[in-house]
Amino acid sequence: MTVSRLVYISRARQPVADGMVEAILETARTKNAERNVTGLLLFDGMNFMQLLEGPTYEVEAVFNAIIADDRHSDVVRIVSETGVQRQFPGWSMGYAFAPGDRLPEGKGWFPLTNGSLQAALPSKVDPAVRMLFTSFLSVARAA
Numbered sequence: 253m254t255v256s257r258l259v260y261i262s263r264a265r266q267p268v269a270d271g272m273v274e275a276i277l278e279t280a281r282t283k284n285a286e287r288n289v290t291g292l293l294l295f296d297g298m299n300f301m302q303l304l305e306g307p308t309y310e311v312e313a314v315f316n317a318i319i320a321d322d323r324h325s326d327v328v329r330i331v332s333e334t335g336v337q338r339q340f341p342g343w344s345m346g347y348a349f350a351p352g353d354r355l356p357e358g359k360g361w362f363p364l365t366n367g368s369l370q371a372a373l374p375s376k377v378d379p380a381v382r383m384l385f386t387s388f389l390s391v392a393r394a395a
């Protein structure tokens with residue numbers, strides 16, 4: 253199967269509603285599992301960065317729904333590649349959050365600090381992908 257990878261950044265609509273990220277993750281994990289899409293979502297309370305990977309058609313379909321979602325705006329695609337290795341095969345949607353975020357640890361999410369994120373990433377993650385997450389963290393609001 254040819255795997256495509258898409259990464260975008262966006263800005264959450266403020267103020268962020270209670271339970272918004274939990275609701276997004278619940279939908280994302282269910283739908284992505286049906287579509288054979290996996291990836292990782294980072295959120296610092298202000299901006300999102302999300303990596304989606306899977307069959308091209310499915311990744312683009314999910315991204316089209318995401319673009320139309322009014323819980324965020326200013327969606328900018330920053331990576332679009334095809335014929336790549338899937339990096340997060342076990343993660344229907346992993347999640348990392350900023351230290352100020354209220355989500356508890358566990359259940360497939362972890363705090364958004366550089367060391368902990370790097371440690372939580374699957375060990376074989378492509379250096380270019382790792383670099384993207386590191387870049388996001390270096391400008392993350394709460395990092």
Ligand SMILES: Cc1cc2nc3c(=O)[nH]c(=O)nc-3n(C[C@H](O)[C@H](O)[C@H](O)COP(=O)(O)O)c2cc1C
Pocket residue numbers: 276279280281283284293300302304314317318319320321323324345
């Ligand atoms: C930051 C963010 C990330 C999202 N990630 C996903 C995702 O990975 N997969 C997904 O199916 N929906 C995701 N969604 C939700 C979609 O925007 C959309 O609400 C959902 O797919 C349902 O779409 P539908 O009503 O067209 O079926 C995300 C939304 C936001 C705001």
